[in-house]
Amino acid sequence: MPDRPQPRxxxxxxxxxxxxxxxxxxxxxxxxxCNTVVFTPRILCTGCGSSNLAWKDSSxxxxxxxxxxxxxxxxxxxxxxxxxxxxxIDLDEGFRMLSNVVGVNDPTTDVKCDMRVKVEFEKQDSxxxxxxxxxxx
Amino acid sequence: MANQMRExxxxxIHEYPLRVAPGRSAMQIKVESIKAALDDAGLKWxxxxxxYDTNDGEGxxxxxxxxxxxxxxxxxxxxxxxxxxxEFQTAHALRDIAAGKxxxxxxxxxxxxxxxxxxxxxxxxxGQGLPNWQGNMEDPYGMITVGNYALVAHRHMHEYGTTxxxxxxxSVATRLHATRNPEAVKAMTDLQFMxxxxxxxxxxxxxxxxxxxxxxxxxxxxxxxxxxxxIASRDVARGTKKKPAWIIGTGEAIKYRENGGDITTSAAxxxxxxxxxxxxxxxxxxxxxxxxxxxxxxxxxxxxxxGFCKKGEYRDLAKGGRFRFDTALKPTLNTDGGGLSSNHxxxxxxxxxxxxxxxxxxxxxxxxxxxKLAIAHxxxxxxxxTHAGGSxxxxxx
Ligand SMILES: [Zn+2]
Numbered sequence: 001m002p003d004r005p006q007p008r009x010x011x012x013x014x015x016x017x018x019x020x021x022x023x024x025x026x027x028x029x030x031x032x033x034c035n036t037v038v039f040t041p042r043i044l045c046t047g048c049g050s051s052n053l054a055w056k057d058s059s060x061x062x063x064x065x066x067x068x069x070x071x072x073x074x075x076x077x078x079x080x081x082x083x084x085x086x087x088x089i090d091l092d093e094g095f096r097m098l099s100n101v102v103g104v105n106d107p108t109t110d111v112k113c114d115m116r117v118k119v120e121f122e123k124q125d126s127x128x129x130x131x132x133x134x135x136x137x
Numbered sequence: 138m139a140n141q142m143r144e145x146x147x148x149x150i151h152e153y154p155l156r157v158a159p160g161r162s163a164m165q166i167k168v169e170s171i172k173a174a175l176d177d178a179g180l181k182w183x184x185x186x187x188x189y190d191t192n193d194g195e196g197x198x199x200x201x202x203x204x205x206x207x208x209x210x211x212x213x214x215x216x217x218x219x220x221x222x223x224e225f226q227t228a229h230a231l232r233d234i235a236a237g238k239x240x241x242x243x244x245x246x247x248x249x250x251x252x253x254x255x256x257x258x259x260x261x262x263x264g265q266g267l268p269n270w271q272g273n274m275e276d277p278y279g280m281i282t283v284g285n286y287a288l289v290a291h292r293h294m295h296e297y298g299t300t301x302x303x304x305x306x307x308s309v310a311t312r313l314h315a316t317r318n319p320e321a322v323k324a325m326t327d328l329q330f331m332x333x334x335x336x337x338x339x340x341x342x343x344x345x346x347x348x349x350x351x352x353x354x355x356x357x358x359x360x361x362x363x364x365x366x367x368i369a370s371r372d373v374a375r376g377t378k379k380k381p382a383w384i385i386g387t388g389e390a391i392k393y394r395e396n397g398g399d400i401t402t403s404a405a406x407x408x409x410x411x412x413x414x415x416x417x418x419x420x421x422x423x424x425x426x427x428x429x430x431x432x433x434x435x436x437x438x439x440x441x442x443x444g445f446c447k448k449g450e451y452r453d454l455a456k457g458g459r460f461r462f463d464t465a466l467k468p469t470l471n472t473d474g475g476g477l478s479s480n481h482x483x484x485x486x487x488x489x490x491x492x493x494x495x496x497x498x499x500x501x502x503x504x505x506x507x508x509k510l511a512i513a514h515x516x517x518x519x520x521x522x523t524h525a526g527g528s529x530x531x532x533x534x
Contacts, residue, residue, distance in 0.1 A: 004277045008268035018273070037396055040274040046395075066295070066400055066521075068287035069349040070279060078279045086284050086348075088400070095396045098275050108349060113295035131277045 003077050006127035016055065017041045018129055026058040026119050026132055028095045039095035060119030061137070062091035069107050077126065085111050089134055103135040111136075145234040145242075146374040146381030147227075147531065149178025149367030150491045156324035156360035156480060159252045163363065164194040164205060166247030170365035171206070178367045179378030180241060185367075187212035187239035189226040191484065194247055202245070212239045218391070219517025220429055223366070223486035224527025228387035230368045240370045247363035248482030251328065283356055283432065285519040287348040290434040293401045294350065297449035301350055304433035305341035307470065308354050308477055310460035311430060312336045315474025318502040324479055328358055355433040357476035357485070366490050382494040382511075386416025386530035393523040401449075403435075404526030405442035405514055412528035413444065418510060420444040423530075425496045425511035426468035427489035430475040435520050443514060443528065462503035468512075472496060472503040486515030490529065497533040509533045 007018045017040075020027040029038040032054050036047030044051055067087035070078075078084065085101040101117060104110035117134035124131055151173035153166050175181060188210045192198040198215030212233045216225045223244055230242040266272070293299045313335055315321035325333040336354060344353040374381040388408030394400075413419065420443055428436045428443075437451040445468060446454040460470035471477075473492040476485045493511035495501040511531045518524035 004279070007273040007277070011268040011270065011273050013270040014273040039396060040270060042270060066288045066292035068284045068291060068351075069346075070281055070284050071346060071348065073279050073281055075279065081279070084279060086278055086280060086288070088288060088394075090397070096394065096398070098278050098280065100278050108346075113292060 001123055001125045002131070003080055003125040004131050005075075005077050006124065006129050013041050013043065021121060021132055022129060024121055026060045027055050028058055028091070028093060029053040030056055037094040039097060056093070058091050058093050058095070058119075060091070062089050062117060064088075064101060064111060064113055064115045064117060065090045065096060066113055067101060067111050083107050087111070087134070089117060100133045101136065102133045143383045143385065144371055145231045145368055146371070146383045147366055147490060147494050148369045148374050148377040148379070148381050149174040149180065149365075150494050151177055151365050152320070152480070152488060152491045153247070153363040154320050156362055157251055157327040158249065158361040161249065162195060163247030163249055166363040167194055167202070167245040167365065168206070170247070170363055171243055171245055174243070174365035174367050177379065178369070180367060180369070180373070184241045184373075185243050186210050187214075187230060187233060187242035189214045189216065189230060189242060189244045191215070191217045191222040191246065193484065210239070212242070218525035218527070220431070220484040220486045221515030221517035221525045221527040222484060223490060224387070224513060224515040224529045225389050225525065227366070227368065227384060227490065227529045228389055228527065231384045231387060234368065234370045240373050242368040244366040244368070244487065245363070246365070246484060246487045248484070249361050250482045251359055251361045281348065282519065283351055284348040285521040286432040286434050287351045288521040289400050289438060290350050293434060293438065296401060297452065299437065299452050301342055301352070302338050303452040303455050304355060304437055305338040306455040306460060307430065307433045307436045308341045309336055309338060310458070311471045311475040311477045313461060314472045314503040315478030318474045318479060321474035321479035324358065324360055328360060351432055351434065357431050357481040358478070360480055360482050362480050362482040364487055364491060366487060380498050380534040382497045382531045382533065384529060385532045386412040386414070386418070386528070388412030388415070388528040389525070391523070391525045400521055401438060403438050403442050403516065403520060404524055405439045405516070405528065408526050409443040409514070409528050412512070412530050416530040416532075418530065421467070423468045423510050423512050424505055424508040425472065425493060426470050427493045427511060427513045428471065429485055429489065429514060429516040430471055430477050431481070431485070431516065431520070435516055436470070438520065439514055439516060439526070443512065462505055469505050472501050472505070484517070486513070486517065486527065489513035489515055493531050497531060
């Protein structure tokens with residue numbers, strides 16, 4: 001199993017997000033006052049400053065906004081991955097998250113901007129929290 | 138308005154000559170540099186009444202720096218926005234001097250990044266420190282410094298058809314300038330570059346891929362270094378040793394990841410126009426562009442954002458050897474050899490000011506004849522995520 005760094009707590013902004021991940025749900029926030037989609041999790045709306053935020057479940061589907069292939073990371077936690085695809089993913093609900101694209105034969109050629117992807121929750125040797133990553137659909 | 142009023146100027150500079158300086162501390166590099174910059178200006182220790190610091194020495198920011206120097210300044214500023222700190226501090230010094238709060242400001246930098254093997258350039262990683270809202274969302278994915286910039290490069294290529302060949306024009310011109318600068322040649326030698334001569338576009342393409350699509354020869358070096366800048370009021374500047382470089386426009390902005398945002402546009406798109414409006418000049422008039430070259434894509438993006446061409450048209454701007462000091466096309470780029478081939482101890486912004494001033498004085502090793510206008514644009518933080526952009530437009534006396 002991969003051995004990625006785990007989220008660390010106490011961290012009150014992101015705790016609820018990670019508890020949902022543990023249940024196999026990818027969540028984001030949306031302002032109940034102005035509908036702005038908020039990500040990463042926090043306690044105010046970045047559109048209007050309201051604290052009236054609702055947690056929502058994402059479909060986990062979206063597309064690759066941009067990506068790179070990291071050939072070497074000096075952090076040994078990433079050594080088991082080999083060359084890996086680091087990407088910004090635009091989810092269909094309108095939020096953008098950093099993640100990895102997995103499940104391609106050759107990471108240097110098989111990923112493109114705007115490629116459709118779907119989330120999966122990758123179990124980790126490093127701890128109890130699986131990590132949301134994306135696979136081409 | 139601080140535009141053509143010419144209320145303050147850079148009157149003294151010093152670039153610390155060594156890029157590998159074992160046995161010295163950052164604070165010592167800073168102090169040696171202040172002495173040399175004061176000498177360059179013909180000013181004395183007791184003339185300093187404003188201290189700007191990035192907290193890069195052994196701590197304390199302005200609160201640590203002034204006591205070490207034994208000064209009691211009337212202005213203390215500890216603005217820390219990464220590599221663009223010195224452009225922000227120049228903007229602040231101009232305002233403080235124009236407001237009558239100070240007459241002689243000092244900005245300093247000292248770093249032992251190479252000797253202490255701090256991770257920057259191709260070596261940077263994330264994921265240290267206390268648990269925090271950003272780290273918890275990003276650390277599991279293995280972001281590295283060069284990867285952040287590579288994200289910008291891929292989207293730029295996807296949207297506008299930019300190629301590695303286009304980006305390599307920056308590496309090639311910058312290396313040409315480095316070969317003419319003895320301190321840059323010594324830097325590349327001391328840092329054990331595989332070659333210290335001119336390079337070709339093919340060399341860039343064939344260099345090792347670090348984080349797709351960025352190659353080794355598109356990445357900055359990791360050096361020791363530092364320096365100091367003296368900024369003085371109009372009255373003081375009239376009596377200094379060398380020709381003042383007048384600060385005629387400044388702009389400051391930040392940018393960060395936003396849902397649906399455009400990663401190919403940097404903070405320069407917000408701050409640049411403010412600087413040009415204040416200076417009452419246009420990008421087409423700029424002779425020298427000193428642009429923070431952490432990586433090639435940083436320069437390409439910023440040149441577009443500052444208005445040297447439209448967004449997405451960098452590939453056309455790069456044609457014809459425009460960036461070389463020995464062609465008639467403007468702007469000439471990074472004539473000291475840049476962070477790619479001369480000096481990058483982590484926060485390069487101060488070196489952009491040095492070389493701008495040298496050009497306006499006629500002192501560059503790759504001098505552009507009759508250079509009258511220069512822009513120094515620093516980029517701090519990481520281009521593909523949260524970063525700061527500071528522009529300083531300078532005019533010859
Ligand atoms: Zn709102």
